[in-house]
Amino acid sequence: MDIIFNGKAREIQDGICIQELLDQMQLDCMQVVVEHNNNIIPRQRLAETPLNNGDALEVIHFVGGG
Amino acid sequence: MDELIIAGRSFNSRLMVGTGKFASNEAMVASMEGSGSEIVTVALRRVDVDNPQDSLLNHIDPKRYLLLPNTSGARDAEEAIRLARIARAAGCEPWIKLEVTPDPYYLLPDPIETLKAAEVLVKEGFIVLPYINADPVLAKHMQEVGTATVMPLGAPIGTNKGLRTRDNIAIIIEQAIVPVVVDAGLGAPSHAAEAMEMGADAVLVNTALAVARDPGAMGVAFKKGVEAGREAYLAGLGKQQDKAEASSPLTGFLRSEPNR
Numbered sequence: 001m002d003i004i005f006n007g008k009a010r011e012i013q014d015g016i017c018i019q020e021l022l023d024q025m026q027l028d029c030m031q032v033v034v035e036h037n038n039n040i041i042p043r044q045r046l047a048e049t050p051l052n053n054g055d056a057l058e059v060i061h062f063v064g065g066g
Numbered sequence: 067m068d069e070l071i072i073a074g075r076s077f078n079s080r081l082m083v084g085t086g087k088f089a090s091n092e093a094m095v096a097s098m099e100g101s102g103s104e105i106v107t108v109a110l111r112r113v114d115v116d117n118p119q120d121s122l123l124n125h126i127d128p129k130r131y132l133l134l135p136n137t138s139g140a141r142d143a144e145e146a147i148r149l150a151r152i153a154r155a156a157g158c159e160p161w162i163k164l165e166v167t168p169d170p171y172y173l174l175p176d177p178i179e180t181l182k183a184a185e186v187l188v189k190e191g192f193i194v195l196p197y198i199n200a201d202p203v204l205a206k207h208m209q210e211v212g213t214a215t216v217m218p219l220g221a222p223i224g225t226n227k228g229l230r231t232r233d234n235i236a237i238i239i240e241q242a243i244v245p246v247v248v249d250a251g252l253g254a255p256s257h258a259a260e261a262m263e264m265g266a267d268a269v270l271v272n273t274a275l276a277v278a279r280d281p282g283a284m285g286v287a288f289k290k291g292v293e294a295g296r297e298a299y300l301a302g303l304g305k306q307q308d309k310a311e312a313s314s315p316l317t318g319f320l321r322s323e324p325n326r
Contacts, residue, residue, distance in 0.1 A: 005115075006112040006113065006115075007112070025115050026118070027113060027115070028121070030157075031121045031123055032113055032156075033110075033152045033153075033155045033156045035152070040151060040152060040155045042155065058112065059112065059113045059115075060110050060111065060112055060113065060152055060156075061110070061111070061113050061121065061122075061156075062108045062109070062110060062121070062122045062123055062133075062135070062156065063086075063108070063109050063110070063111045063122055064084070064085035064086040064087065064088060064094060064108065064109065064122060065084060065085060065086040065107055065108050065109025065110075065136050065138050065272075066084030066085075066086045066087075066107055066109075066136070066138070066223065066224075066250075066270070066272030066273065
């Protein structure tokens, strides 16, 4: 299925949850924040939030800034 | 002990530092350590999964530094509020350096959108440190909605030009009921010292440290500048005047004085 990941179309495995996608991408859930269809998903709910075709996902982290 | 107190929390250092634009994480850490800062700013951006990078948080000890996320990149209040909520969800304390800069050329803060966002974020329980132009009336409005500081700019971000807004910052300091943190444009320790001599409560520096040949040593230099300025302010600076006033006695010269 296809989702919009950080603003770009991306094909991902069908029927996975957000936590599984992060694991596949080797992203540490402790170091990112996830917005799913414009809602912030608390870390403890990443494993219970399924992804659907067409969903928008934003995965954000801290970078250097002033 | 001369502590900086923001929202009830005490800090020994009056120098906040940014973490952007450093050539390496090592240079950033050296600068943070040299500066003696206890508050460091960070930004929020999308993860780049195609170019994975070492996480910034691996280099910043949360026991030693208060992480102050900014809302840089926000062009209006809505985007700034969204970034602040994301920062809190990341597990940070609810401190936010609020900045709304719709114009990418001068990066000047939008006063109307910043005030709107400040009002919402204060109600949501954030400790809001707003980046503003050096506008004393705007600074008052920010304080009225409950911001924890005001952060007027000395000059546009990254310009290293120093206190171009000096006279307005003096008015903000005179009227402020919260700490005044001079942010942006401070390019040299003398600029930081000047702000502190005027009675600013703290300063925030990033570019001047990041672009230095030796960011660690520049961190130390800014620390000294801030401390010197603060101590001079507390000690009480003399007034400026036009007429000279001799420092040495005007009597007992080794010459014959004309009879009066």
